[in-house]
Amino acid sequence: MILNASGCLDALTAPRVARSLDAFVAKTITPEPRPGNAQPRLAESDFGLLNSIGLQNPGLDVFYAEVLPLLEELEMPLWISVGGSNAADYARICERIGERDSVDVLELNLSCPNVDPAAAGAAEIVAACRAVSGKPLYAKLSPQLPDIAEVATGVIEAGASGLSLVNSLRGLVLDEWTLEPRLARAVGGYSGAALRPVALAAVFSCYEATKGTVPIVGMGGVQSGKHALDLIAAGASAVALGSVLFGDLEAPERVRSELEEEARARGFERPSEARGAAHQPFAA
Ligand code: RRO
DSSP states (O other): OEEEOTTSSOTTTHHHHGGGSSBEEOOOBOSSOBOOSOSOOEEEETTEEEEOOOSOBOOHHHIIIIIHHHHHTTOSOEEEEEOOSSHHHHHHHHHHHTTOTTEEEEEEEOOOTTSOOOSSOHHHHHHHHHHHOOSOEEEEEOTTSTTHHHHHHHHHHTTOOEEEEOOOEEEOOBOTTTOOBSSTTSOEEEESGGGHHHHHHHHHHHHHHTTTOSOEEEESSOOSHHHHHHHHHHTOSEEEEOTHHHHOTTHHHHHHHHHHHHHHHTTOSSGGGGTTTTSOOOOO
8 A cells, every 4th residue: 555645745636646545645735724834845865855834724614614624636635734732732623624524544644743743642632532533543752762662662553543654854954055944844754765764664673563453554755666665674554655756747656566576586476465574473
């Protein structure tokens, strides 16, 4: 299964790529509109991209009335990314958006690097959302958690159905001559090729901690079918493409066919058969 990472495609570009994705993941929404952070918000860096969008979004009401109907026209499974500053914010969005049949999954963004962290703990947010919605809930976690596997098992116990691993890393890029930060807010979310080993390690340890019992969307620097296969071997059941989409809208199609070839070349009939191949078998 190949998805886009939240925030890397908007409702207007989506129709150009939608057919090559198994589901469309929308940019994170919050209860109230947010203008986002000051410009500049994007800077290229070695091996990746730094962003400081700052959760820019039209807010729940406008999303529900104007953006969701556009996404529904894609006639494909929709994953809606949910944000907020406390558990009640997340639950409010899950309750409202969760009513729609077109919405397959609510992805709880517990890891935006560009806004102040949620005051509530991850498990508390998941439990509040579980209480108001029967939809699958995926917890999107930060690669900077001191022990991501511990948080992963906590959110699963609190009612999450799956994990999205990982969000961007905090990074900084300085102007070559002025030595000032290239982003208005200085530090931003760093994604791209350099995130690959970090994402692999997170998927690997969360798969191990959950004994392969929950679905995991792996993401971080995927640019080829081999990168996707690595994440699947580490434990991902699906792979999402992020920054690669900014430069290459053909990437999902290409990665899908490369992934099938790379899996076959290693004796797997389907990529899904390679899930967990990087692990020793679990003790019975
Ligand atoms: O909007 C952003 O600045 C942002 C978000 Br919500 C996120 O989850 N990850 C990211 O790198 N940027």
